[in-house]
Amino acid sequence: MIRHRWPALMTDLYELTMAAGYFENEIRHQATFELFVRHMPPHRSYLIAAGLAQVLSYLSELRFTEQEIDFLRRHPAFQHVSSEFFEYLRRFRFTGDVWALPEGTPFFAPEPVLYIRAPIIEAQVLETYLLSMINFQTSIASKAARVVEAAQGRPVIEFGARRAHSMDSALYGARAAFIGGCVGTSNVEAGAIFGIPIYGTAAHSWTMAFDSEMEAFRAYLRVFPETTILLLDTYDTIAAAEKATQLGPVIRGVRLDSGDVITLSKRVRQILDQAGMTNTKIIVSSDLDEYRITELLAAGAPIDMFGVGTQLSVSYDAPTLGGVYKLVEQVVDGQVQYKMKLSAEKATYPGRKQIWRCLDEDGHYLHDVIGLMDEDPPEEGAVPLLKQYMRNGRICVQYPTLKEIQEAARAHLARLPAPYRKIRGAETYPVKISPNLEALRERVLREL
Amino acid sequence: MIRHRWPALMTDLYELTMAAGYFENEIRHQATFELFVRHMPPHRSYLIAAGLAQVLSYLSELRFTEQEIDFLRRHPAFQHVSSEFFEYLRRFRFTGDVWALPEGTPFFAPEPVLYIRAPIIEAQVLETYLLSMINFQTSIASKAARVVEAAQGRPVIEFGARRAHSMDSALYGARAAFIGGCVGTSNVEAGAIFGIPIYGTAAHSWTMAFDSEMEAFRAYLRVFPETTILLLDTYDTIAAAEKATQLGPVIRGVRLDSGDVITLSKRVRQILDQAGMTNTKIIVSSDLDEYRITELLAAGAPIDMFGVGTQLSVSYDAPTLGGVYKLVEQVVDGQVQYKMKLSAEKATYPGRKQIWRCLDEDGHYLHDVIGLMDEDPPEEGAVPLLKQYMRNGRICVQYPTLKEIQEAARAHLARLPAPYRKIRGAETYPVKISPNLEALRERVLREL
Numbered sequence: 001m002i003r004h005r006w007p008a009l010m011t012d013l014y015e016l017t018m019a020a021g022y023f024e025n026e027i028r029h030q031a032t033f034e035l036f037v038r039h040m041p042p043h044r045s046y047l048i049a050a051g052l053a054q055v056l057s058y059l060s061e062l063r064f065t066e067q068e069i070d071f072l073r074r075h076p077a078f079q080h081v082s083s084e085f086f087e088y089l090r091r092f093r094f095t096g097d098v099w100a101l102p103e104g105t106p107f108f109a110p111e112p113v114l115y116i117r118a119p120i121i122e123a124q125v126l127e128t129y130l131l132s133m134i135n136f137q138t139s140i141a142s143k144a145a146r147v148v149e150a151a152q153g154r155p156v157i158e159f160g161a162r163r164a165h166s167m168d169s170a171l172y173g174a175r176a177a178f179i180g181g182c183v184g185t186s187n188v189e190a191g192a193i194f195g196i197p198i199y200g201t202a203a204h205s206w207t208m209a210f211d212s213e214m215e216a217f218r219a220y221l222r223v224f225p226e227t228t229i230l231l232l233d234t235y236d237t238i239a240a241a242e243k244a245t246q247l248g249p250v251i252r253g254v255r256l257d258s259g260d261v262i263t264l265s266k267r268v269r270q271i272l273d274q275a276g277m278t279n280t281k282i283i284v285s286s287d288l289d290e291y292r293i294t295e296l297l298a299a300g301a302p303i304d305m306f307g308v309g310t311q312l313s314v315s316y317d318a319p320t321l322g323g324v325y326k327l328v329e330q331v332v333d334g335q336v337q338y339k340m341k342l343s344a345e346k347a348t349y350p351g352r353k354q355i356w357r358c359l360d361e362d363g364h365y366l367h368d369v370i371g372l373m374d375e376d377p378p379e380e381g382a383v384p385l386l387k388q389y390m391r392n393g394r395i396c397v398q399y400p401t402l403k404e405i406q407e408a409a410r411a412h413l414a415r416l417p418a419p420y421r422k423i424r425g426a427e428t429y430p431v432k433i434s435p436n437l438e439a440l441r442e443r444v445l446r447e448l
Numbered sequence: 449m450i451r452h453r454w455p456a457l458m459t460d461l462y463e464l465t466m467a468a469g470y471f472e473n474e475i476r477h478q479a480t481f482e483l484f485v486r487h488m489p490p491h492r493s494y495l496i497a498a499g500l501a502q503v504l505s506y507l508s509e510l511r512f513t514e515q516e517i518d519f520l521r522r523h524p525a526f527q528h529v530s531s532e533f534f535e536y537l538r539r540f541r542f543t544g545d546v547w548a549l550p551e552g553t554p555f556f557a558p559e560p561v562l563y564i565r566a567p568i569i570e571a572q573v574l575e576t577y578l579l580s581m582i583n584f585q586t587s588i589a590s591k592a593a594r595v596v597e598a599a600q601g602r603p604v605i606e607f608g609a610r611r612a613h614s615m616d617s618a619l620y621g622a623r624a625a626f627i628g629g630c631v632g633t634s635n636v637e638a639g640a641i642f643g644i645p646i647y648g649t650a651a652h653s654w655t656m657a658f659d660s661e662m663e664a665f666r667a668y669l670r671v672f673p674e675t676t677i678l679l680l681d682t683y684d685t686i687a688a689a690e691k692a693t694q695l696g697p698v699i700r701g702v703r704l705d706s707g708d709v710i711t712l713s714k715r716v717r718q719i720l721d722q723a724g725m726t727n728t729k730i731i732v733s734s735d736l737d738e739y740r741i742t743e744l745l746a747a748g749a750p751i752d753m754f755g756v757g758t759q760l761s762v763s764y765d766a767p768t769l770g771g772v773y774k775l776v777e778q779v780v781d782g783q784v785q786y787k788m789k790l791s792a793e794k795a796t797y798p799g800r801k802q803i804w805r806c807l808d809e810d811g812h813y814l815h816d817v818i819g820l821m822d823e824d825p826p827e828e829g830a831v832p833l834l835k836q837y838m839r840n841g842r843i844c845v846q847y848p849t850l851k852e853i854q855e856a857a858r859a860h861l862a863r864l865p866a867p868y869r870k871i872r873g874a875e876t877y878p879v880k881i882s883p884n885l886e887a888l889r890e891r892v893l894r895e896l
């Protein structure tokens with residue numbers, strides 16, 4: 001199940017053929033690549049940066065094993081590649097610099113999320129892993145932030161491992177969902193590895209395994225006297241709620257997982273309250289997303305907590321982020337060359353950049369300006385967002401804890417004005433290009 | 449990057465609390481769970497079963513390490529659980545039986561994909577991994593089959609690692625895409641682990657790293673004299689095609705990745721043909737899916753091969769499969785109890801079943817019948833689809849190779865009549881419930 005993995009081969013073949021190509025052509029210059037999102041995905045008015053921690057460990061630890069090198073050497077694609085290249089892979093270390101948006105930062109297309117500056121082979125081979133990790137975690141963190149926004153302060157738990165794209169996806173998805181504001185996850189491994197609070201109730205099978213629902217409820221309470229949450233909808237939700245009252249206020253919560261949740265939650269709340277179980281929470285978990293949660297709350301459903309799975313764990317309505325990784329600058333023989341792509345619909349801005357976030361007097365976000373990295377701030381008080389995380393292949397910051405990242409995201413989102421955070425019909429946050437960057441683009445265009 | 453993983457904790461907390469609950473309540477009976485898909489996902493008229501190989505290795509290898517047990521023992525959820533339970537986990541092995549659809553088999557909701565029969569704790573704890581692996585790989589294999597169908601015999605390569613939900617998702621997604629009919633992947637690790645053919649060209653950054661496009665083309669050809677595929681759209685596709693002709697028929701292919709691909713591919717084909725490069729292939733890879741490929745071919749675009757990434761690797765228009773895992777039968781004190789759930793919209797059929805595929809005289813699929821496992825075939829020549837894969841915790845078949853699975857899927861799809869395979873507006877394949885199964889359901893309903 002946990003196969004022997006080939007970490008350095010977790011990449012697209014062309015990264016390694018290009019590496020061989022650069023090596024054999026003796027191309028070793030410093031290159032700067034930018035990871036950015038060309039357009040906002042559908043249904044998203046902001047994105048929450050996530051996945052950097054995994055990227056930094058990957059860069060710190062990336063090595064080619066003998067077995068990996070042997071696989072490449074025998075592959076027909078490399079048949080004309082010299083043994084010096086494989087010797088190079090044997091000594092390979094990432095020695096470059098990394099700048100990035102801190103995880104938890106809201107950002108907007110086409111802002112850069114990350115820069116790599118390194119000898120071009122090093123900067124190239126890591127592309128696939130970087131994109132996969134940042135695209136995925138950013139998608140999930142952004143979706144989670146919307147779901148949490150819709151829940152209006154009620155806790156949201158991520159429940160989606162069974163619908164995630166493999167258990168790696170469940171693990172890193174739980175992390176990203178936590179960054180986006182979920183209070184926890186059902187995924188035990190995410191608890192063990194990342195310290196994320198883990199939650200669970202019981203499944204329908206639990207109820208069905210016993211001769212009667214009442215027996216199933218009592219059996220669970222016996223083993224979990226302080227944490228029992230009863231699943232009510234195996235047979236008849238209202239009848240099950242009546243049974244729950246026989247067990248009393250010791251029941252921490254009840255879960256509804258199907259049916260007309262608005263009517264059912266109101267009726268269940270009444271039943272519980274009449275039995276003096278006013279502290280017993282109602283948890284709902286039936287095909288939820290931010291739209292459905294908004295409806296439920298607008299209809300006055302007395303729900304205390306949401307369990308969100310499928311829709312969150314694959315970011316259903318925007319299941320990927322089209323982040324791309326493009327060469328924007330290189331230094332050859334001491335000369336800086338700015339680079340950009342001209343392809344139809346896929347043009348880029350050259351050079352290494354900074355994002356400046358401009359604030360009003362209360363600290364709310366007004367607009368962003370993308371400028372060149374070494375430009376002056378566009379206005380007084382504008383905050384630069386990209387920070388350096390690695391220097392010469394070493395992590396050069398004290399990395400925040402996951403809880404700190406979650407707090408940072410929450411604080412950021414509170415400063416993003418409400419019109420940009422609306423679940424439907426949000427306004428487009430203004431992102432401007434600095435005059436200097438526009439001028440550089442014009443100049444590079446003319447010179448191409 | 450490759451963190452220390454906690455395989456036995458790759459699950460939802462409630463699987464383990466239920467396990468503790470069963471243990472403490474001395475519930476040890478045999479239970480049979482069914483994995484099935486309640487409804488077809490949007491835009492899908494058939495599904496291709498995939499992921500079973502990983503499930504079988506998981507079941508064979510699942511163990512709880514001391515470290516994992518220690519994590520659980522210290523977790524507040526388990527504070528009232530006896531030490532005997534943790535002793536049980538220490539000795540845990542999967543000892544049950546598994547029946548499943550062979551990988552590569554087309555199936556339809558609400559058909560069962562897999563049965564587990566095991567002591568209830570064993571059958572419960574593996575739910576999350578099973579669902580994740582089968583839901584994911586089946587989604588991707590099914591999407592791939594549609595893309596391959598649209599390509600009308602032209603090879604399709606899976607290119608989507610950078611958009612996959614983590615590198616595990618890239619790895620298993622490449623496997624599933626191969627089952628669904630892709631000829632290969634860009635993912636090197638999938639080549640190393642599963643022996644899937646790997647393919648690659650070059651990125652825009654390669655072209656941009658050189659002083660001129662021509663220099664970039666020559667440099668690549670120097671290192672890869674037999675396998676060079678030139679990426680044409682970094683600056684100007686037509687100008688780049690002209691440059692390719694200077695290198696001659698040694699160029700294996702050219703890739704178009706943006707712009708009006710219909711017009712460009714026709715023009716590029718002309719340019720290549722006029723230069724005598726009739727064997728140089730045109731590969732297209734710009735935001736493709738089955739709909740776009742259909743359009744391109746309908747417009748007569750002379751494309752030889754497709755590279756499909758984002759849309760395939762996350763199954764964009766149906767990014768998850770709502771497979772569920774439900775208790776359908778158990779044996780308590782020698783008595784068989786049939787189980788079903790009554791929840792609104794989520795009702796199930798009780799008992800262990802077989803799927804019978806009914807064929808016409810040419811072997812084409814007419815319809816399926818879901819009956820009880822021990823029923824007679826609904827008609828002469830009907831083929832039973834579910835097979836036993838594990839007995840008493842051991843794999844009891846010679847598992848096919850990945851290539852054999854791909855072949856089986858291809859052969860199956862050729863026998864599924866075209867109206868059920870249409871990219872848009874496909875007919876619904878008929879799935880019937882046997883009279884015996886209906887009768888059992890009625891009886892269980894009355895008794896509940």
